[in-house]
Amino acid sequence: MIEVNDLVVELGGQQILKTVSLSVATGTVLGLVGPNGAGKTTLLRTIDGFLDPTAGTVRVDGDRVETLDASDLGQRVGVVPQESTIGFDFDVETLVEMGRYPHRGRFGTPTEADRRAIETALKRTDTTGLRDRSITTLSGGQRRRVLIARALAQDPAVLLLDEPTASLDINHQTAILSLVRSIAADDRTVILAMHDLDLAARFCDRVALLENGTIRARGRPQDVLTADRLKAVFGVDVAVEPHPATGHPSVTPQPEDG
Amino acid sequence: MVLHRTLRWSAGLGVVLLGVIVGSATIGPADIGVFETIAVLLEMVVVPTYAAGSLEWIHPFAADVSTTTRTIVGSIRLPRILLGAVVGFALATAGTVFQGFFRNPLADPSIIGISAGAATGAVGYIVAPVTVPYGLPAAAFVGGLFTGGLVYVIATEGGRTPVATLLLAGIAVQTFFGAVISYLLLNAGRSLERVVYWLMGHLHASTWWRLSIAVPPVLVVFALLLAHTRDLNLLMMGEEHAHALGLDVERSKRNLLAGASIVTAAGVAVSGVIGFVGLVVPHIMRLLVGPDHRVLLPTSALAGAIFLVATDTVARAGAAELPVGIVTAALGAPFFLYLLISREVHSV
Numbered sequence A: 001m002i003e004v005n006d007l008v009v010e011l012g013g014q015q016i017l018k019t020v021s022l023s024v025a026t027g028t029v030l031g032l033v034g035p036n037g038a039g040k041t042t043l044l045r046t047i048d049g050f051l052d053p054t055a056g057t058v059r060v061d062g063d064r065v066e067t068l069d070a071s072d073l074g075q076r077v078g079v080v081p082q083e084s085t086i087g088f089d090f091d092v093e094t095l096v097e098m099g100r101y102p103h104r105g106r107f108g109t110p111t112e113a114d115r116r117a118i119e120t121a122l123k124r125t126d127t128t129g130l131r132d133r134s135i136t137t138l139s140g141g142q143r144r145r146v147l148i149a150r151a152l153a154q155d156p157a158v159l160l161l162d163e164p165t166a167s168l169d170i171n172h173q174t175a176i177l178s179l180v181r182s183i184a185a186d187d188r189t190v191i192l193a194m195h196d197l198d199l200a201a202r203f204c205d206r207v208a209l210l211e212n213g214t215i216r217a218r219g220r221p222q223d224v225l226t227a228d229r230l231k232a233v234f235g236v237d238v239a240v241e242p243h244p245a246t247g248h249p250s251v252t253p254q255p256e257d258g
Numbered sequence B: 001m002v003l004h005r006t007l008r009w010s011a012g013l014g015v016v017l018l019g020v021i022v023g024s025a026t027i028g029p030a031d032i033g034v035f036e037t038i039a040v041l042l043e044m045v046v047v048p049t050y051a052a053g054s055l056e057w058i059h060p061f062a063a064d065v066s067t068t069t070r071t072i073v074g075s076i077r078l079p080r081i082l083l084g085a086v087v088g089f090a091l092a093t094a095g096t097v098f099q100g101f102f103r104n105p106l107a108d109p110s111i112i113g114i115s116a117g118a119a120t121g122a123v124g125y126i127v128a129p130v131t132v133p134y135g136l137p138a139a140a141f142v143g144g145l146f147t148g149g150l151v152y153v154i155a156t157e158g159g160r161t162p163v164a165t166l167l168l169a170g171i172a173v174q175t176f177f178g179a180v181i182s183y184l185l186l187n188a189g190r191s192l193e194r195v196v197y198w199l200m201g202h203l204h205a206s207t208w209w210r211l212s213i214a215v216p217p218v219l220v221v222f223a224l225l226l227a228h229t230r231d232l233n234l235l236m237m238g239e240e241h242a243h244a245l246g247l248d249v250e251r252s253k254r255n256l257l258a259g260a261s262i263v264t265a266a267g268v269a270v271s272g273v274i275g276f277v278g279l280v281v282p283h284i285m286r287l288l289v290g291p292d293h294r295v296l297l298p299t300s301a302l303a304g305a306i307f308l309v310a311t312d313t314v315a316r317a318g319a320a321e322l323p324v325g326i327v328t329a330a331l332g333a334p335f336f337l338y339l340l341i342s343r344e345v346h347s348v
Helices: A040-047 A070-076 A092-103 A112-124 A140-153 A170-185 A197-203 A227-234 B002-025 B034-043 B067-102 B114-127 B135-155 B163-186 B189-200 B208-226 B229-236 B239-244 B249-271 B277-289 B293-317 B324-342
Strands: A002-011 A014-024 A029-033 A055-060 A077-080 A158-162 A189-193 A206-211 A214-219 A238-242 A249-253 B047-051 B054-058
Touching (some): A002 A040, A014 A055, A014 A189, A014 A206, A029 A040, A029 A197, A040 A055, A070 A092, A077 A140, A077 B239, A092 A112, A112 A170, A140 A158, A158 A170, A197 A249, A206 A227, B002 B067, B067 B163, B067 B229, B067 B249, B067 B277, B114 B135, B114 B163, B135 B163, B135 B249, B163 B189, B208 B249, B208 B293, B229 B293, B277 B324, B293 B324
Parallel strands (some): A029 A189, A029 A206, A077 A158, A158 A189
Antiparallel strands (some): A206 A214, B047 B054
C-alpha cells in the first residue's frame, strides 16, 4: 500500500512535481504514463526515498518513507531502475545476491533464508540457467529479468519499475509485464513508469496520466486513456478503440494529414 | 562460496608474500645465503611460555649465526622489507577502494589529494628549521588527513557528497598543494636533495620503529574496510541502484572515504609518495579474480605487499640504490600493458 500526499519535488530550483497525490492498494499494478519530462522517474525516485520531497509525504504501509532507515526501506521497497549500462562483469548470481543486502548483517555468510530468496527470485524470473553468466554477456531482455530478480530477492512489499519494457521486442515486453502482474498477485504493490499506452492499458489495473509534474487523470485505463485527453497531453491525434481480442483500450496515433 | 574463494586466493598470495620476503632478505651487498637467512628469521620467532609462575619468552629456533649476519638481516633488511609490505598493502587497499568508489579506472590513492597533502606536510617539515622527534611521518600523516577532510567538506552540500564534485574538488586541492610544494622546493636550499628523495618515494633507512607506527592504523582500518566490501559492490552499480538495495549511500561513502584516506596517509607518511602500486595492483587483481570486492580487496592488498617488496628489492639490489617509486613505475607499467594486451579487457 502506497499513499502519496501533496508531493512537491524540486530539483536544481526547478519544480518537477507539483502537488502529486495518489494511492495504490496492495496487490494492484499502477501504470504511470505521460510525455517525456512529465515527472514519472522523479515520482518513482521520491517514493523510493532516493530524492527528498520539498513538501508532502510518501507512506509505505502507513510509515513515512523519510522516517525509515536505509535497510528498512530496502526491505520494503524494491526498485528496477531505468536501463543503465552495466559495464562491470558481475555474474548473475552475485547480482541477485545483492538484493539480500538489506536483510543481512555486515559480516557472516548467507543464511538459509537468503539462499531461498535468491533461488526463488531466479526461478520466478526464469534466470536460474543464467546464474553463472556475466551480466555483460546477456541480452537486454535477460538483463531486465536479472534486475527484476535482484529486486525480488529483497522480498519487498512495494516494487517500482522504471520503463521495464523500453527497448525490448514485443515478446519480451509481454513476458516482463506478465511477470510483473504475477508479482503483484502475491500481495505486492507495483508501480510502473511506461511509455507504451497499449501495454499500460492491457497490464495495469490503474493508470495515472502525468503532465508537467501534475496528475492529469487517474483511474481505470479505459476511463483515463481517452482520445481527447491524450490529444491534450501528448499533442497528437489518437484513435482509442477497444482491442478486438482483449477489450482493453487500444491507442493508435493518427497521422496529422490523415 | 565467495568466502572460500577469498580464503583460497589469500592463502596462495600469503605463501607467495612469505616467499618474496625470505627471498628479498637474502639479497643485498653482504653475501648471506638462503639457509642462513631463514635461520635468522626463525630465530626471531618467540613463543610465550608460562613456567615457574612467570611468563617467559622462549626462542625455540636458536641458531648459530654470526652477530653481523643477525644485524644485517634482522635490523637492516627485515624492517625495510616488512615496511615495504605494509606500505604496498596500504596503497593497494586504498587504490581498490577509490577505484570502486569513483567507478573510475584511473583512480588511485592520490586521487583526492591525500598524497599531495601528505607531501606538503612532509616537505614543509623538512624545509622548516626545527626538528622534533617523529616529526616527518607525523607531519605527512596529518597533512594527508587534513586534505582528505578538506576535500570532503568542500564537496559536501546538504548532507550529500556527489562523487563528481569530490573528484573535481580533489583535483583542485591537489593542484594547489602542488604549487605549495613547488614553492617550498625553490626555497629548500640545502634540504633540496632530501625533499626530492622523499617525493620520489623510498623505503630507505626503514626501522622497526617506523614499521610499528605504520602497522596498527593500516591493519585496523583495513579490517573496517573489509566490512564495507559489499557496500563497494553496490556503489559500483551507481548510487541509485545502491540506495534501492538498502544501502545508506552517504554514510557508506563517508566511511569508505575516511578509511581509504587513513591508509593512504599512513602509507605515504612512512615512505613518501610511491606511485603506481595503488593504481596498477587493483587492476591486475581485477583481471584475475573479477570485480567482487569481497575477493578483490583482500587479494589486492596482499598483491600490493608482494609487488612493493619485490620492486624495492630490485631498487636496492643494484650498485647505486634507486628510490623505489622509480622502479614501481618502470616495472609496473610494462607488466600492466602486457596484461592489457594479452587478456581481453572490457571494463574496469
